[in-house]
Amino acid sequence: VDLERIGVHESVERVFPPDELRSYLQDLPPAVDIVDDAAAADCDAVVTIAYREQFLACDWIHSIQAGVDRFPFGDLEDHGVVLTNSTGIHDRTIGETVAGYLLAFARRLHRHVANQQERSWNRPAWDEAFTLPGTTACVVGTGTLGKGVANVVGSLGVDIVGVRRSADPVPGFDEIYATEDLLEAVADADFVIVTVPLTDDTHHLVDETILETMREDAYLVNVARGAVVDQSALIDAIEHNVVAGAALDVFETEPLPEESPLWGMDEVIVTPHCGAFTRDYFRDAGDIVRENVERLESDEAVHNRVV
Ligand code: NDP
Numbered sequence: 180v181d182l183e184r185i186g187v188h189e190s191v192e193r194v195f196p197p198d199e200l201r202s203y204l205q206d207l208p209p210a211v212d213i214v215d216d217a218a219a220a221d222c223d224a225v226v227t228i229a230y231r232e233q234f235l236a237c238d239w240i241h242s243i244q245a246g247v248d249r250f251p252f253g254d255l256e257d258h259g260v261v262l263t264n265s266t267g268i269h270d271r272t273i274g275e276t277v278a279g280y281l282l283a284f285a286r287r288l289h290r291h292v293a294n295q296q297e298r299s300w301n302r303p304a305w306d307e308a309f310t311l312p313g314t315t316a317c318v319v320g321t322g323t324l325g326k327g328v329a330n331v332v333g334s335l336g337v338d339i340v341g342v343r344r345s346a347d348p349v350p351g352f353d354e355i356y357a358t359e360d361l362l363e364a365v366a367d368a369d370f371v372i373v374t375v376p377l378t379d380d381t382h383h384l385v386d387e388t389i390l391e392t393m394r395e396d397a398y399l400v401n402v403a404r405g406a407v408v409d410q411s412a413l414i415d416a417i418e419h420n421v422v423a424g425a426a427l428d429v430f431e432t433e434p435l436p437e438e439s440p441l442w443g444m445d446e447v448i449v450t451p452h453c454g455a456f457t458r459d460y461f462r463d464a465g466d467i468v469r470e471n472v473e474r475l476e477s478d479e480a481v482h483n484r485v486v
Contacts, residue, residue, distance in 0.1 A: 180238045180261070180475045185468070186214035186222035190229035191243055195461040200226065203465045207472050226468055235260060239481075241471065243464040245269060245323065246404055247485050248377040255486045262486035263471060268463040269455040270327025273402050276454040277372055278331045280426035281316070284398050285309050289448050312336030317368035319361070319384070320375035321349045324402060328372055340364055358384075362392045370398050377404035385409065390416040396423050398446075402454045405430040414440055417447065428454040 185204070187197045197213045204211045209223070216233045219225045224239040230250050234240050235258040242250065245266040255262050283289045287303045294301045314337050318325045321341040329339045329351040341352035342364050348355055356364035361384070365371050371393060375381045385399065385408040393399070399422060401408050410431045416422045424446025430439075433452055441447050457463075471481045 180223065182209040182223045182239075182472060182475060184210045184212065184222045184224075185472075186212055186219045186225040186237075188219055188225050188227035188229065188231075189213060189215055190227055191461075193228055194243060194456065199461040200465050203461055204468060207469065208476070209472065226464070239263070239471075239475070241265075241464075241468055242485075243460075246376060248404060250486075252486050260486070261481060261484060263467070263481055263483045264485050265464050265467055266323050266483055268323070268460075268467070270323050270330065272327075272455040272457050273324045273374070274327035274329075274331030276428065276450070277328045277400055277402060277426075278335060280398075280400055280448055281311060281332060281335070281337070281370060283448060284424065284426070284446075285311050285314075290445065293445070310336075314338070314369035315340060315367060316370040316372055317342065317364050318352070318372045318374060319358075319364075320373065320403065321352060321355070322374065322376075324374035325349075325372075326351055328374060328402075332372075337370070340368065361389060365389055365393050365397075368393070368397055370400060372400040373403045373407050375403050375407055377406055381407050383407070383409040385413070387412040387416070390421055393422050395420060398423050399425040400427075401425070402428045405433065410441075417444055424448075426450070428452055 187201050189197055191197050201211050201213055214222060216231045220233040220236040222237055225234050225237050226241045228243050237260060239261045242264045245264050247264045250262055287308050290303060316332055316337050317340045318328050319342040321343045325341060333339045339352050341349055341355045342358055342361055344358050346355050346357040373385060390412055413425060417424055426448040428450045429452055435449060441449055467483060474481050
């Protein structure tokens with residue numbers, strides 16, 4: 180790959196101003212410009228959140244997200260386009276977001292915020308609030324997100340169980356289950372936290388059976404991708420007190436439609452797919468781009484390659 184021009188696709192503005200990344204990368208040997216769909220086709224590489232067919236004319240696409248389920252791997256392979264992603268940077272952000280959800284549920288903060296909107300001095304029942312030490316979180320996916328969750332939530336005294344395809348141990352996890360033993364892994368957990376990529380294998384991994392196996396007082400957290408959870412089964416499970424509630428950053432349809440019952444549920448926290456947001460995002464993603472520009476210039480294998 181001969182890199183003369185890198186395009187920062189305008190779609191990155193969903194996460195940070197494109198110009199912040201452009202100036203952060205300005206000292207690189209290739210020229211760095213902000214591009215729309217048409218101008219992207221004239222670049223050797225494009226840094227983006229969205230996928231466009233025009234990118235098939237480039238040699239390299241870098242996704243500023245870790246999840247690349249929206250990219251057509253087959254087309255990229257056919258056109259000889261390299262795809263890299265941004266796994267590795269979301270450990271602390273997602274870890275803190277998930278810790279926030281768990282603290283909200285335990286200390287009832289989501290209810291206090293809701294009551295405040297109504298100017299209502301409304302204390303929880305004596306047995307609603309609890310503390311986190313001694314509770315157990317089952318973290319499904321033990322990669323960057325899973326490890327970040329284990330680290331931050333573990334530091335609050337929560338016991339951490341992990342689920343991955345193999346049952347090999349992972350530092351920071353007290354116990355590991357293989358995916359085929361998911362039912363056993365979720366059965367005793369106070370919190371089930373989903374951090375796996377969306378693939379053919381993980382589509383609706385959390386279904387009615389998993390929800391029924393979870394404790395009635397357990398909360399589901401999804402910070403991965405909406406379709407890893409069967410969303411209508413989850414809504415049913417919450418409505419029928421099969422589980423206590425959920426904190427969701429990702430949904431089967433985004434933005435979450437206004438008519439979704441999830442918006443109005445007392446024990447559901449909805450966040451608009453921003454669990455990994457930080458004012459440092461453009462630097463974290465930019466560092467991966469910088470490293471790969473250097474690797475490509477010295478003919479080394481690129482970091483975080485997906486295709
Ligand atoms: P990683 O590649 O670092 O980790 C993914 C982990 O999932 C691996 O450890 C893998 O473990 C495990 N895994 C894969 N398939 C399965 C399976 N079938 N069953 C159980 N475990 C499985 O990715 P990240 O942690 O960086 O990101 C994970 C996903 O989270 C992304 O793909 C993206 O969709 C989402 N994400 C969401 C964000 C948000 O804003 N809410 C931000 C960042 C990411 P093993 O190989 O051992 O099975």
